[in-house]
Amino acid sequence: MQAIEILERLVGFPSVVGTPNTEIVAWIRHYLQSHGVVVTELPGPEGDRSNLFATIGPKETPGYILSGHMDVVPAAEGGWTSDPFRLRAEADRFYGRGATDMKGFLAAVLAAVPAFAAMPLRRPIHLAFSYDEEAGCRGAPHMIARLPELCATPLGAIIGEPSGMRAIRAHKGKAAARLTVRGRAGHSSRPDQGLNAIHAITSVLVYASAEADRLTSGPFEDVFEPPYSSLQVGTLKGGQAVNIIPDICEAEFEARAISGVDPATLLAPLRASAETLSQRGFQVEWRELSAYPALSLAADAPLAALLGELTGIEPLAAVSYGTEAGLFQRAGIDAIICGPGDIGRAHKPDEFIRAGELLACQAMVEALGRRCA
Structure with a gap:
């Protein structure tokens, strides 16, 4: 099957983040097995979605991982001119949810599988396809934890997020959390008889704003834009009516950290500030939503040199978005x-x-296969 035909199949599976992915996993598994590839399905703790890991070549020898995620963000926003889960061709463009992020990469890799299978690989090519990346890389950690039993320690992992086929060596880390504050409802005319959850959470929001401002003073890492770690309040929900004392309020926080900074540590002061509200009679719940570390690959790393040779383009130092690479x-x-x-x-x-982008990616991964043969 050609990459475009495979992409059509993949886009047709509405594998939206946070939902079961049984159908897309079954199709990919069957496709790989039809080419004699050893495939391991790795169910996640959710019970209704899985990672896939496959090896072509000698698994006991160090090789390379081609990594991508099978999930996509929802397609409920307005503006689509065709069914987002049905690939539409127009000139050299192919439209559909996940076409770029990142079922295009999966399609190019899967299209290269027959070529891999025909190569006398001395080093293996591994395919690592994850779930729920769009929810903060929730699936990949379960698969990575299983790697020691699945293969020899790989020489490197290529994460196929859209990059214009230019390799990228670094990105920031991220952590996100939800704070829920519960007070006591009542009539707004008797504030002395209630506990206003919105008023209470305001102190944490003010603290978060101050922390965000403080981070602009450094430390710095010039390869990023902006060159410092950041923090923000992303959502805020609370209250029923203007004459009811709000008994619940929720806020979600996000931190993005430069290399060498654990993004979870940027949220820790906010959690400490929130927990002091319990001394005033409020119930406080802090829930971590997602976290992944920064990526920082040295400019002289063998993997960076290899990708420069395979693509013919000097790797880029860094990007602002995050991936499973870290x-x-x-x-x-x-x-x-x-x-x-x-x-x-x-x-x-x-x-x-x-x-052309699909074909360029397929050519790159097949060139990697020839290096391993």
Whole structure:
């Protein structure tokens, strides 16, 4: 099957983040097995979704991982000019949810599988396809934890997020959390008889704003834009009516950290501030939503040199968005980003990828296979 035909199949599965992915997993597994590939399905703790790991070549020898996620963001926003879960061709563009982020990469890799299978690989090519990346990389950690039993320690991992087929060596880490404050409802004319959850959470919001301002003073890492870690309040929900004392309020916080900074530590002061509200009679719940570490691959790393040779383009130092690459690096596996398409098209109506981009990606991964043969 050609990459475009495979992409059509993949886009047809509405594998929206946070939902079961049984159908897309079954199709990919069957496709790989039809080419004689050894496939391991790795169910996650949710029970209704899985990661997939496959090996072509000698698994006991160090090789390379081609990593991508099978989930996509929802497509409920307005502006789509066709069914987002049915690939539409127009000239050299192919439209559909996930076409760029990142089923295009999966399609190019799967299209290369017959070529891999025909190569006398001395080093293996591994395919690592994850779930719920769009919810903060929830699936990949379960798969990475299983790698020691699945293969020899890989020489590197290529994460195929859309990068215009230019390799990228670094990105920031991220952590997100939800704070829920519960007070006591009542009539607004008797504030002395209630506990206003919105008033209470305001102190944490003010503190978060001050922390965000403080981070602009450094430390700095010039490869990023902005060159410092950041923090924000992303959502705020609370209250029923203006004459009811609000008994519940929720806020969600996000931190993005430069290399060497654990993003969870940026949220820790906010959690400490929130927990002091319990001394005033409020119930406080802090829930971590997601977290992944930063990626920082040295410019002279063998993996960076390899991708420069395979693509013919000098790797880019860093990008602002995050990926699963940092998780592989934390596990002791060098990682780099390189995939087809433009991140600027992702998470938007009429997301698309160009035919030439798919072919360029397939050519790159097949060239990697020849290096391993």
